[in-house]
Amino acid sequence: MNKLNGIRLKHRKNTENSHTEVFPIPKKVKIPMSMTMGAPCTPLVKIGDEVKVGQKIGDSEAAFSAPIHSGVSGKVTAISDYRTAMGAVCKALEIETDGLQTLSEDIRPPEISDKESFIKAVRESGVCGLGGAGFPTHIKLNPKTPIDTLIINGAECEPYITADYREMIENSDDVIGGIKLVKTQLGIKNAKLAIEANKPEAIKKFTEMADNDDTIDIITLPSSYPQGAEKVIIYNSTGRIVKEGELPSDEGVIVLNVSTVAFIYRYVKTGMPLVSRRLTIDGNAVKEPKNVSTVIGTSFRELLEFCKTDLDSLKKVVAGGPMMGMSVPDIDMPVVKTSNALLAFDSYDNRSTSACIRCGRCVRVCPLGLMPADIDKAYKIKNIEELKTLKVTLCMNCGSCTYVCPANRKLAETNQLAKALIPRK
Amino acid sequence: MNKLIVSPSPHDDNYVKTSKIMLNVIIALIPALCVGCYFFGWRVISLTSVCVASCMIFEYLCRRIMKRSNTITDLSAVVTGVILAMNLPVTLPYWMAVIGCFVAIVVVKQLFGGLGQNFANPAITARIVLMVSFPSAMTHWIKPLEYQYDAVSSATPLALESSGADSLPSYLDLLLGKVGGCLGETCALALLAGGLYLAARKIISLAAPISFIGSLALLTAVSGGDPIYHILAGGVFLGAFFMATDYATTPITTKGKIVFGLGCGIITFVIRRFGSYPEGVSFSILIMNVLTPYIEQLTRTKVFGAKEAVKNEG
Numbered sequence: 001m002n003k004l005n006g007i008r009l010k011h012r013k014n015t016e017n018s019h020t021e022v023f024p025i026p027k028k029v030k031i032p033m034s035m036t037m038g039a040p041c042t043p044l045v046k047i048g049d050e051v052k053v054g055q056k057i058g059d060s061e062a063a064f065s066a067p068i069h070s071g072v073s074g075k076v077t078a079i080s081d082y083r084t085a086m087g088a089v090c091k092a093l094e095i096e097t098d099g100l101q102t103l104s105e106d107i108r109p110p111e112i113s114d115k116e117s118f119i120k121a122v123r124e125s126g127v128c129g130l131g132g133a134g135f136p137t138h139i140k141l142n143p144k145t146p147i148d149t150l151i152i153n154g155a156e157c158e159p160y161i162t163a164d165y166r167e168m169i170e171n172s173d174d175v176i177g178g179i180k181l182v183k184t185q186l187g188i189k190n191a192k193l194a195i196e197a198n199k200p201e202a203i204k205k206f207t208e209m210a211d212n213d214d215t216i217d218i219i220t221l222p223s224s225y226p227q228g229a230e231k232v233i234i235y236n237s238t239g240r241i242v243k244e245g246e247l248p249s250d251e252g253v254i255v256l257n258v259s260t261v262a263f264i265y266r267y268v269k270t271g272m273p274l275v276s277r278r279l280t281i282d283g284n285a286v287k288e289p290k291n292v293s294t295v296i297g298t299s300f301r302e303l304l305e306f307c308k309t310d311l312d313s314l315k316k317v318v319a320g321g322p323m324m325g326m327s328v329p330d331i332d333m334p335v336v337k338t339s340n341a342l343l344a345f346d347s348y349d350n351r352s353t354s355a356c357i358r359c360g361r362c363v364r365v366c367p368l369g370l371m372p373a374d375i376d377k378a379y380k381i382k383n384i385e386e387l388k389t390l391k392v393t394l395c396m397n398c399g400s401c402t403y404v405c406p407a408n409r410k411l412a413e414t415n416q417l418a419k420a421l422i423p424r425k
Numbered sequence: 426m427n428k429l430i431v432s433p434s435p436h437d438d439n440y441v442k443t444s445k446i447m448l449n450v451i452i453a454l455i456p457a458l459c460v461g462c463y464f465f466g467w468r469v470i471s472l473t474s475v476c477v478a479s480c481m482i483f484e485y486l487c488r489r490i491m492k493r494s495n496t497i498t499d500l501s502a503v504v505t506g507v508i509l510a511m512n513l514p515v516t517l518p519y520w521m522a523v524i525g526c527f528v529a530i531v532v533v534k535q536l537f538g539g540l541g542q543n544f545a546n547p548a549i550t551a552r553i554v555l556m557v558s559f560p561s562a563m564t565h566w567i568k569p570l571e572y573q574y575d576a577v578s579s580a581t582p583l584a585l586e587s588s589g590a591d592s593l594p595s596y597l598d599l600l601l602g603k604v605g606g607c608l609g610e611t612c613a614l615a616l617l618a619g620g621l622y623l624a625a626r627k628i629i630s631l632a633a634p635i636s637f638i639g640s641l642a643l644l645t646a647v648s649g650g651d652p653i654y655h656i657l658a659g660g661v662f663l664g665a666f667f668m669a670t671d672y673a674t675t676p677i678t679t680k681g682k683i684v685f686g687l688g689c690g691i692i693t694f695v696i697r698r699f700g701s702y703p704e705g706v707s708f709s710i711l712i713m714n715v716l717t718p719y720i721e722q723l724t725r726t727k728v729f730g731a732k733e734a735v736k737n738e739g
Contacts, residue, residue, distance in 0.1 A: 004729065007439075009437075159437065231729065231730065235729075241729065241730045242730055243730040243731075243732060244730055244731050244732045245732070246730075314429060315429065315430055316429060316430045316432075316436060317429055318434075318436050320434075322434075322435060322436045322437040323434060323435045323436075323437065324434050324435070325434055325436065326434065327429070327430065327431045327432055327434075327436060328429065328431070329429055329431050330429060331429070343436075345436070348430045348432070348436075349436075349438060351442075354443060354496070354499065354540075355496075355538075355539060355540045355541045355542070356541045357443055357446070357501075357540055357541045357672050357673060358541050358672045358673050358677060359446065359672045360672070360677035360678070361441075363677050363678060363726060366726075367729070368728060368729040368730070369726040369727055369728045369729050370726070370728055371677070371678075371725060371726055373677060374677075374725075390725075390728075391728040391731045394728060394729075394730070394731060397434070399434050399435030400435075402435050402438070403435050403437065403438050403439055404438075404439055404441070405438075406441045406442050406443045406445070406446055407442075407443055408438070408442070410433065412433070412434065412435065413433040416433070
């Protein structure tokens with residue numbers, strides 16, 4: 001088995017030992033109607049309506065979507081246009097909370113009798129990939145091809161972020177319970193929980209817990225970025241290669257994030273949909289880095305203040321990890337389903353870009369064996385045939401090439417621009 | 426509050442810059458320069474200084490005239506200056522060295538677009554141009570430790586061997602550099618140390634040097650020559666570690682680097698064995714530089730999970 005390229009990053013897991021703190025219910029929340037991949041939701045409530053905790057407030061007819069629930073009780077005060085960090089425009093509900101946190105009558109454990117009802121329940125929970133990509137989970141759980149292996153992604157390979165790690169340490173029973181649940185409901189034979197070597201405590205804990213169950217393997221991944229990327233984790237835990245144009249399910253594999261699987265277990269037990277989540281708050285402008293659990297819709301500003309951040313010094317705020325996260329234009333944006341981290345920095349990289357010296361570092365680090373330096377050249381002259389030969393469409397934007405470039409060339413960005421030049425079939 | 430900066434990911438980098446890489450190359454060249462100084466005297470310092478200064482001035486002026494950004498601070502011109510100086514005999518008149526720098530920086534590097542764009546190694550090309558233009562000045566070697574710059578020319582180890590001299594320099598003299606030759610190419614040990622330093626800092630890959638030196642040794646042995654003598658003599662180590670590893674003019678992938686090194690080894694052997702010109706290493710690197718784009722086309726990486734592209738040409 002060949003070793004895939006990767007880079008050693010400074011882990012900066014400053015918050016790995018910070019027990020999750022529950023953020024108090026804010027006075028106001030703002031809930032965008034597009035938080036996952038797929039179709040945006042239509043609001044199910046009007047301005048002036050009272051909502052309760054767990055009440056469904058947005059849904060879509062489209063199959064490729066996930067419903068949205070309120071995490072607070074209170075009154076809808078506004079429905080406005082909202083631009084997501086991805087740049088899409090959707091509606092957002094603003095809810096003034098009453099502080100009572102009255103539970104909705106709809107909250108009850110879902111009735112699950114077979115695979116269909118399980119997948120339906122997962123959709124109703126509103127869950128999506130909690131690792132950051134936000135793929136609606138119920139779609140993943142319903143592939144066309146037979147699945148023999150469930151991979152649980154506990155790599156958390158991005159620097160700073162420890163949200164999944166805290167899930168594994170604090171809620172390890174939910175993780176194992178979730179793995180067993182999904183395995184049983186979908187009739188999958190084996191499960192592999194893959195964790196990066198920089199989390200020895202989690203590896204030890206789960207190895208002990210899964211000791212008497214030989215259908216659950218605990219896999220130690222090397223500490224090299226990007227272990228958590230879907231194709232990389234599948235290859236490193238099963239040796240299977242997801243080929244160009246294929247889905248993981250074509251290779252008989254489903255990959256779920258560790259927090260996602262633990263959430264599904266809790267949902268099936270309690271019926272409480274996805275209305276809150278844990279995120280890591282860190283970065284050099286944050287004086288007290290923390291793991292915080294908060295309702296979806298809480299503004300970044302309040303969370304940064306909660307972690308004693310000097311807001312005046314902020315230069316860059318990133319939703320997600322430093323390698324693949326999105327820098328946001330303002331801190332009044334809310335926590336969404338996919339927010340696994342909030343990083344605040346008082347500096348940013350303002351080095352200018354210089355000529356490519358052809359050192360080949362980008363080629364050496366690309367986990368997929370792409371040649372970013374050549375793609376950069378081909379993009380410059382808009383040579384589409386060459387870009388196709390170089391397989392730029394396979395780039396997953398992990399950012400390793402830009403990270404190592406001594407000329408500070410924005411290679412990952414160029415790859416994304418180059419992809420757009422290639423006509424889709 | 427300040428305006429927040431919005432930019433595409435990643436939002437972090439490893440802070441290795443072009444200038445830092447170049448600085449490390451300069452550091453790696455220092456041992457060989459010091460040994461050169463010890464054996465060939467003060468003129469090593471003055472000739473190297475002239476080369477570095479003129480390379481920097483040419484680089485600055487050229488960029489200025491072409492209305493391009495100033496690239497002095499990336500230190501690549503300094504590296505070219507030092508490597509070129511190391512490829513010259515210590516007695517070379519300064520004005521000839523300046524012509525070499527002009528060829529290296531202006532003709533080979535900047536006219537082709539500057540750093541990273543040149544098709545041939547600037548220092549090698551300059552050495553060959555000087556060799557062809559001033560053959561006697563470029564082959565005036567002095568005896569080590571005598572510091573007699575006006576003395577009658579001595580001979581390089583390879584010239585001694587091909588002339589069938591009775592006493593050849595010992596392996597130890599070749600390792601330490603106590604032989605006639607260009608001011609930075611004689612001490613194999615110092616060059617090896619510099620090369621290993623760069624490899625340890627992950628600045629160069631040893632693929633090309635190993636395949637270069639290895640194939641040359643093998644071919645020499647097979648043809649009945651003395652492989653150790655041949656790899657230690659005549660600039661093989663300088664070429665293999667510092668010029669066959671040049672980023673811009675050698676292939677990017679490991680496969681490509683191995684092919685490049687093999688080509689260098691074979692051509693060096695052929696020139697030394699059958700040619701009448703004493704420039705095996707320089708010519709082999711230059712020829713392989715020219716072939717690099719073709720090697721690159723044939724030695725691209727295999728993309729993980731990629732399906733064969735459907736060829737539809739024309």
